[in-house]
């Protein structure tokens with residue numbers, strides 16, 4: 001079978017990766033480094049390397065998928081797609097999602113963008129997240145640590161998406177095309193404020209916008225704009241359980257205690273409050 005090129009690069013030697021042997025099953029570079037897909041379709045590039053990070057577990061990823069499937073964060077996904085459509089006018093959209101989780105935003109954005117062809121890389125440290133992301137059409141899902149060199153060539157991406165996940169601005173800058181777009185989503189201080197304490201969640205608010213802008217500016221990513229997106233969600237006890245369990249507190253919370261807390265809270269109106277930060281490479 002003729003090897004098929006991909007837009008990914010080898011995590012060992014940085015040469016381009018091609019599919020070989022059987023389409024979608026094995027990636028190789030011309031130095032002979034070889035990566036076999038897991039049976040769920042994702043590639044684990046961290047094998048044998050070890051990592052200090054705690055990956056999101058299968059139940060945490062399931063909770064995230066169930067919560068997102070109810071559409072509670074759909075306004076954010078829609079806004080991300082609008083921003084990409086306003087900025088990007090090519091038929092082909094090359095996009096990288098750093099810390100992609102289930103691939104929810106990536107999938108929604110690919111569906112909603114005007115481009116007809118998509119080439120997407122989803123990266124996340126969690127194998128369970130990448131099992132889900134591997135199902136997003138036109139997407140290569142890779143278990144990878146976004147603090148390391150990203151497995152894609154210089155200036156190969158139109159868009160870098162980075163939602164509630166670790167930032168690596170130097171690498172985002174390297175992989176973006178000169179007119180590319182980097183969209184970073186953070187939780188605002190009032191995000192989910194009504195239920196953080198009652199559900200024993202950790203606050204998701206991140207550092208101030210100025211700190212983000214300074215950090216990205218230091219890597220030649222120019223701050224184009226930031227916007228706040230805020231609305232009220234009506235959440236039932238299942239949603240509340242999923243919301244708490246899908247976040248960092250999911251590593252520590254007992255499912256049974258959390259279920260009891262969510263049940264006793266019942267229906268709640270909860271604030272969703274996001275910061276959407278838009279960066280572009282400086283000339």
Ligand SMILES: C[S@@+](CC[C@H](N)C(=O)[O-])C[C@H]1O[C@@H](n2cnc3c(N)ncnc32)[C@H](O)[C@@H]1O
Pocket residue numbers: 053055056064098099100101102103104105123124125126129144145146147162163164165166247
């Ligand atoms: C709060 S979740 C957000 C996931 C997704 N972007 C979303 O909004 O649904 C944070 C994600 O970052 C991933 N993550 C944490 N540290 C990481 C790292 N060093 N490299 C890659 N992914 C990481 C976690 O596994 C998790 O899926």
Ligand SMILES: [Zn+2]
Pocket residue numbers: 010011012013014015029030031032033
């Ligand atoms: Zn290689």
